[in-house]
Amino acid sequence: MNPNYWNNEGATKTFTHELLQEWIEDIPLETNVLDFGCGYGRITRQLYDRGYKNIVGYDPSSTMISRAIVENFGPQYTSNVEDISQYSYGLVICFALFTSCPEPKAQDEIKKIIEEHTQIQSYLYISDYLTSINPHYSEKYLQRQLGIYGCFGSKETVIFRHHNDDHFSKLFSAWRQIYSRNIEGKTLNGNIINITQLLYKKVNQAPH
Numbered sequence: 001m002n003p004n005y006w007n008n009e010g011a012t013k014t015f016t017h018e019l020l021q022e023w024i025e026d027i028p029l030e031t032n033v034l035d036f037g038c039g040y041g042r043i044t045r046q047l048y049d050r051g052y053k054n055i056v057g058y059d060p061s062s063t064m065i066s067r068a069i070v071e072n073f074g075p076q077y078t079s080n081v082e083d084i085s086q087y088s089y090g091l092v093i094c095f096a097l098f099t100s101c102p103e104p105k106a107q108d109e110i111k112k113i114i115e116e117h118t119q120i121q122s123y124l125y126i127s128d129y130l131t132s133i134n135p136h137y138s139e140k141y142l143q144r145q146l147g148i149y150g151c152f153g154s155k156e157t158v159i160f161r162h163h164n165d166d167h168f169s170k171l172f173s174a175w176r177q178i179y180s181r182n183i184e185g186k187t188l189n190g191n192i193i194n195i196t197q198l199l200y201k202k203v204n205q206a207p208h
Contacts, residue, residue, distance in 0.1 A: 002157070002159065003060065004157075005157065008063070013188040015039055015040070015095070015188070016185055016186050017043075017095045017096055017127040017185065017197075019093075019095075019125075020181075021050065023125065023179050024091065024125065024199075027090065029050075029052055030053075030054065031052065031054065031090035031091050032054045032056075032088060032089045032090055032091075033047055033052050033054060033089060033090070033091045033093065034055075034056050034058065034084060034087070034089040034092045034093065034117070035047070035055065035056070035057040035095075036058055036084075036093065036097055036110070036114070037058070037094060037095065037097035037101075038059045038064075038068060039059055039061075039064050039096075040064050040067040040071055041057050041067075041068030041069075041072030043093055043095055044057035044075045045071075045074060045075065047075070048072075052091075055075040055076060056076050056078065056083065056084060056086075056089075057075050057076065057077045057078070058077075058078055058081065058083065059077075059079060060081070062079045064079075065078065065079045081113070084117060085116075085117065088117055088118065088122075089118050089122060090118075090122050090123065091122065091123045091125065092118060092122070092124045093125050094110075094114075094124070094127070094128070095125075095126075095128075096128060097110065097126075097128070098126070098128050098168075099128050099129050099160050099162065099163075100160065102146060102148065102151050102160060102161030103146060104148075107171060111171055114172075115174070115205075118202055120202055120203065121201065122201070122202045123199060123202075124172065124175055124198075124199070124200040124201075124202070125199050125200075126198045126199075127195060127196070127197045127198075128163060128195070129161075129163065129187070129194070130162055130163060130164070130182065130194040130195065130196050131150040131163065131164060132194045134191070134193060134194075137152070137162065137191075140153075140154075141162070146159065146161075148161065150162040150164065154189075162193070163196075165196070168200075172200055174203065175202050175203065176200060177199070177200055178199045178201050179197075180196070180197065180198045180199070181197050182194055182196050182197075
């Protein structure tokens with residue numbers, strides 16, 4: 001959603017979600033890794049520098065991918081979703097992906113892609129925004145864009161979504177939660193917000 005934003009203003013933003021290296025230290029470096037919604041490759045490059053060489057960074061914004069190739073070269077980058085299907089992944093990274101894909105249909109499609117290209121024992125690392133008591137957002141949540149509490153418009157052209165605490169565990173019911181933490185972070189516009197980080201391990205093959 002919001003392709004014009006992510007190909008223009010959004011592509012100039014600085015992302016701040018922190019990759020907790022300790023969570024993935026036991027995942028072998030030969031593992032195929034997908035950074036789903038990689039943006040300009042900030043996390044993708046951190047994984048590459050850690051020693052993961054079989055990495056695909058995917059983002060639908062061609063502007064983001066062009067920036068990634070220049071600023072965080074090394075990994076394989078693509079804005080063609082079909083390129084994802086070349087591999088099966090042992091680790092999938094989704095940092096601030098679901099907030100940018102607010103529609104339930106879009107989130108289900110992301111889930112489907114992840115399910116189809118991972119196996120039992122694969123890992124999924126999510127970092128995304130929670131609904132917050134921050135007054136700046138409490139009023140915005142009442143917009144209920146798309147009929148969803150926590151879904152709001154920004155600058156009248158872009159729709160984002162913040163999620164309830166149990167949202168991702170329900171969405172990825174075939175995965176077992178290994179780690180979780182809630183931390184204070186900042187949005188793209190510098191507003192203080194709560195971030196949830198979750199590491200899941202796939203224990204069942206979800207039906208398609």
